Amino acid sequence: MPHAKRMIVLPSMTPGTQRRIVYHRFGKAGARPKAYLQAAIHANELPGAMALHHLMPMLVEADRRGRIKGEIVVVPTVNPIGLAQLVGNNHLGRYDFLGRDNFNRNWLDLSGAVAERVGRTLGRNAGDNVAKIRAAAAAALAGMKPINELQMLRVAMMKLSIDADVVLDLHCDMEAALHLFISRKDWPGPARMLAADIGAEATLYNDPYPESLTFSGVNGALWARLAERFPAANVPQACLSATIEYRSQHEVNHALGESDARNLYRFLVRRGIVSGRAGKLPRLKADATPMSGMDVGYCPKPGMLVYHVPKGSRVRTGTPVCEVIDPADARGPKARTQIVACTDGILFSRKPDGHLAWPGKVVFRIAGARVLAHRKGMSGLDD
Ligand SMILES: [Zn+2]
Structure with a gap:
């Protein structure tokens, strides 16, 4: 099925109000490789949404031409709770007003639940392990019963991301050069390609994986934590999960959005998710640092x-x-x-x-x- 726009309805929190998350699927559900891209979990960080604004029409066109070999899920603004946090003409989107939680912390570490379900059955065949782990993670998420809108948001987005081969969480800083947070497990490998393709001016790696339960952290560290827990089994790092910091909050314009979209598209081609020629890898601007x-x-x-x-x-x-x-x-x-x-x-x-x-x-x-x-x-x- 070609491009589809979908909606996740969150539970109503106050009488008369309800929020929803829009996402887009390109290519075929279940096709490989799968990429998941989201922007603005910190809701006042919109450069990533601008990049996706320019990327989506490119993906619509690629889909129409049958060029999307895998599956791509795009969530242009993932956090309608934070988008609504307007106070005295200011938009405050980093912390949840209700629980004061940073929106990009306390995501779900599923490694314990997966270990319980399939840990004993993991063996030397990496492909089998990947399938088992993805199925167990999906089952763990399916068994959860979120009751408020932030819990629901977290479970719903992880259902879309946890089986992806590539997870990109698009953020920005207050005033920053384009940089990237990754796991050491992905460097150089696919993260080096990502850093070169998007033009990262700094890449910082967690060694071996991020302890913090950020969105990109939990998606990537699932594999690293299981590999650590079951050293005799062959658990590969099956998901390249990264946080991209698209410069500064105020740096939102069409020129940057267009070039960021082109760079993301080229990376999707390079990873074989979209067919075509990625061309020569751009020069890496800076080596990764710990x-x-x-x-x-x-x-x-x-x-x-x-x-x-x-x-x-x-x-x-x-x-x-x-x-x-x-x-x-x-x-x-x-x-x-x-x-x-x-x-x-x-x-x-x-x-x-x-x-x-x-x-x-x-x-x-x-x-x-x-x-x-x-x-x-x-x-x-x-x-
Ligand atoms: Zn952020």
């Missing part, structure tokens, strides 16, 4: 932020990245506290100039190649 090498700048005191270096800059240890200014201090330069880089690397994420900052607020992130003692064992996803 999450434990990511320097995170925290604000030491309250004040207003001003930056010295633009996003995407290469910085060195000791470089002042930004300063926080005490607005009540009359001593001019002495009212300014510098926050410096603690590694050599790429300043891939920062905040906009002029934002208010407070103690402990994350003010920048730097991708460095060297493992940092003070970052070991930290997730880095602390805001």
Whole structure:
């Protein structure tokens, strides 16, 4: 069946209101390879939705021509709860107003449920294991009984993603260069292709897989966790699952949307999901670096932020990245506290100039190649 638009209706939370999630299916349900792409789980992050806005007509056309060999599920805006969180003319889409949960945490780690169902039957045949694990994960999800809309959203989207060969969760940062979060298990392999095709300026890997229960984390780590738990069985890393950070919140325009869509399309061709020629792999802009090498700048005191270096800059240890200014201090330069880089690397994420900052607020992130003692064992996803 060609392109179809579908709708998931979430349970009503307050009298007179109900939300729904729209998704699109291209190619044939059940065909392989399968890709799943979603945008705006943090609902005020729309550059990914813009990329999908430009990708979808390309997929409609490819489908019409019979060029989609596998199956592609696209969810242009996955979070109608967050999309509706308007307060005083501001859109706040990162945390759920009801439970205060970050929308991209506490997704479902199905590895325990799958292990219980089929762990003992996993053997040396990777293909058999993949089929068993996917079926057990689907059965675990089918057995869940979500009662509120966020629970339902999580279960419903994982039903669409958990059997995919490629899962791409499209986000952005407040002010950032295009970057990618992946699992070490996928690097270099398919993640290197992804990084090169989309033009990532930094790629950060969790080693061996993300502990945090982000959407892309749980989809990819299912395989890594089972491989770890059943070392005698041959459990492959059957899903390339990545979080793509499409630059800054305000960088939404047709030029970027079009080129991001073209790059995603080329990657889908390269993975054999859409037929055609992907051509030569673009030059990789930056080698992957470990999450434990990511320097995170925290604000030491309250004040207003001003930056010295633009996003995407290469910085060195000791470089002042930004300063926080005490607005009540009359001593001019002495009212300014510098926050410096603690590694050599790429300043891939920062905040906009002029934002208010407070103690402990994350003010920048730097991708460095060297493992940092003070970052070991930290997730880095602390805001
Ligand atoms: Zn996000």
